[in-house]
Amino acid sequence: MKLPTTHLLPGMKLAKPVYGNCGELLLNRGVVLTSRYINALKRNNVIVVDVDGPVPYDEMEINETLSEKIRVEAMRVLNSWVKNLENTPISSIFESVEALLDEILSGKAVIDHLTDICSSDLYTFAHSVDVCTLAILTGIRLGYSREKLFALGAGSLLHDIGKTLIDPAVLNKPGKLTPEEFKIIMTHPAKGWKLIKNKKGENEVHPRSMNIILNHHERYDGTGYPRNLKGSEIDEFSMICAVADVYNAMTTDRVYRKAFPPNEVYEMFQASGNTKFDLRVINAFLSCVKPYPAGTLVRLSNGTIGCVVSANPPLPFRPKVQLIPSGEILDLEKELSLVIEAPLSPEEAQKFVISYGP
Ligand SMILES: [Fe+2]
CATH class of the missing domain: 3.90.105.10 (Molybdopterin biosynthesis moea protein, domain 2)
Known part of the structure; x- marks a missing residue:
C-alpha cells in the first residue's frame, strides 16, 4: 500500500x-x-x-502499467528538455514516448497505482508522464493504431509545457487564485503551442499533438478555455487528454488541497458524460482505471475492514476483498448483501499497517 x-x-x-x-x-x-x-x-x-501492508503484495493482483524506472526516466527527459529548450532536440521527448508506448503495449493495460504525490516543482513532470500513460491506455481502448497512439502520447506528454513559461509563484500558489492570477494560468495552452509550433524537421511535432497542447482545457459544454470550443469542435485527442488531466490532478495531493479518493473521482466522471467531457471518451477512460485499486484498505457495510486484492472488471465497485485479520477473501460480486462503505483515510490505513503489518 x-x-x-x-x-x-x-x-x-x-x-x-x-x-x-x-x-x-x-x-x-x-x-x-x-x-x-x-x-x-x-x-x-x-x-x-x-x-x-496487512495483505502481502504477492497475494494482490497488481497491474503495473508502467515501471517506476521508465516513468522516472520520462520525467527526467522532460525536465532536462525544459531547462535547455533551445539546445536540446525534441526527439529526446519522442524517444520517451516510444519507451512508454512499448511498455504499455507489452500487455498490461490496467492502472493501479499511478497517482503519486509530488512536490510542487516536480508535479508538472510527474503529472505529464501520468497523463500521457492514461491517454495512451484510453487510446488503446478506442482501438487506435500505434501511429495514432504515438501522436496522442507525445501531445499528452507535452500538454502542459506552457506552464514552464508561467511565474512559479502563481503556478504553485498554495491558496485560492485571484481572477488576475487565473487569467495568467489560462495563458499556458497558447504559450505552450507557440513554443512548439515552429519546430521543424525531426523536431516537428505532429499537428494532432499540437492540438492537445492548445485544446486540453476546452470542455464539451463550451465552458473551457482558451477558445470556448464546444462538442465536436474539440478533437478527440484533446478530449482524451482533458479527461486524463483532470482525473490525475484530482487523485493527486496538491499544495492547496488533499487528493480525492479514486472511487469519488470515478463516480464524478461517471456522472459527467456529455457535460464536461464526451461520453464515449469517458467510458473508454473509466475502463482503464479502478475506483478501488488493489491494496486499498476499505470498510465494508457490516463494519469489517479489508484490503482490495483484485478487481471484477464488469462490476468495478464490487472487487474481491481480503478481510483483516481473518484473511478470508470475499468476492463482492457474489456477496450482494455487502458493499464497500468507504476507503480508509491515509491516517486510518497507517494504524492498520502498524497493527497488522510487517
Ligand atoms: Fe493544462
Missing part, C-alpha cells in the same frame, strides 16, 4: 523499489526502513512509497 513519507515508521518494509528524481535506485524492495532511511527519502523529495 502507498503511504506518504511523513507517515512512515521505522520497521516498515518497502514493497517496491524507490527511485530518485534522476532515475537512480535509492532503496530496493524488501528494505526494512530505519529513521535514517526515512530521513534520506524525505531529503530526496520522495513523497510516497509502497510499503508492505
Whole structure:
C-alpha cells in the first residue's frame, strides 16, 4: 500500500523499489526502513512509497502499467528538455514516448497505482508522464493504431509545457487564485503551442499533438478555455487528454488541497458524460482505471475492514476483498448483501499497517 513519507515508521518494509528524481535506485524492495532511511527519502523529495501492508503484495493482483524506472526516466527527459529548450532536440521527448508506448503495449493495460504525490516543482513532470500513460491506455481502448497512439502520447506528454513559461509563484500558489492570477494560468495552452509550433524537421511535432497542447482545457459544454470550443469542435485527442488531466490532478495531493479518493473521482466522471467531457471518451477512460485499486484498505457495510486484492472488471465497485485479520477473501460480486462503505483515510490505513503489518 502507498503511504506518504511523513507517515512512515521505522520497521516498515518497502514493497517496491524507490527511485530518485534522476532515475537512480535509492532503496530496493524488501528494505526494512530505519529513521535514517526515512530521513534520506524525505531529503530526496520522495513523497510516497509502497510499503508492505496487512495483505502481502504477492497475494494482490497488481497491474503495473508502467515501471517506476521508465516513468522516472520520462520525467527526467522532460525536465532536462525544459531547462535547455533551445539546445536540446525534441526527439529526446519522442524517444520517451516510444519507451512508454512499448511498455504499455507489452500487455498490461490496467492502472493501479499511478497517482503519486509530488512536490510542487516536480508535479508538472510527474503529472505529464501520468497523463500521457492514461491517454495512451484510453487510446488503446478506442482501438487506435500505434501511429495514432504515438501522436496522442507525445501531445499528452507535452500538454502542459506552457506552464514552464508561467511565474512559479502563481503556478504553485498554495491558496485560492485571484481572477488576475487565473487569467495568467489560462495563458499556458497558447504559450505552450507557440513554443512548439515552429519546430521543424525531426523536431516537428505532429499537428494532432499540437492540438492537445492548445485544446486540453476546452470542455464539451463550451465552458473551457482558451477558445470556448464546444462538442465536436474539440478533437478527440484533446478530449482524451482533458479527461486524463483532470482525473490525475484530482487523485493527486496538491499544495492547496488533499487528493480525492479514486472511487469519488470515478463516480464524478461517471456522472459527467456529455457535460464536461464526451461520453464515449469517458467510458473508454473509466475502463482503464479502478475506483478501488488493489491494496486499498476499505470498510465494508457490516463494519469489517479489508484490503482490495483484485478487481471484477464488469462490476468495478464490487472487487474481491481480503478481510483483516481473518484473511478470508470475499468476492463482492457474489456477496450482494455487502458493499464497500468507504476507503480508509491515509491516517486510518497507517494504524492498520502498524497493527497488522510487517
Ligand atoms: Fe493544462
